[in-house]
Amino acid sequence: MFKLLQNSRFFQLLFKIDCRQAQEAAQSCCRAGGGKLHRADDPRKARGVPHKLTEQWDRRYSFCCSTEGCRLRHTPVSVRFLGRKVYAGVFIMLISALMNGPNERRAGELHRELGLDVRTLKRWHQW
């Protein structure tokens, strides 16, 4: 599993999936009034991503309706980001699966291997 998280091609694949979703969203219209959608990305800092790819991962694609008075936000589903969490979504899911229950020894290993805070790990697991 740690090999997968060190594999930049894996992260690039996730990036490509999100790009495809964003392209589709860009061609659609506002679900409220049918207005045109404009890019309005959310800045992010995704931790757990290989260093050379952090630039690809510094924003979550998002759009907003161009109609004055509507401005409804349209954020396509992302395989990279989970809500407002700062770690890459896939990272959180894999770590949570690996922890497989609140186990102090496991949490200690993850802390040593990846420098993750034990409280962060517990929060992810509950989530």
Ligand SMILES: [Zn+2]
């Ligand atoms: Zn609208």
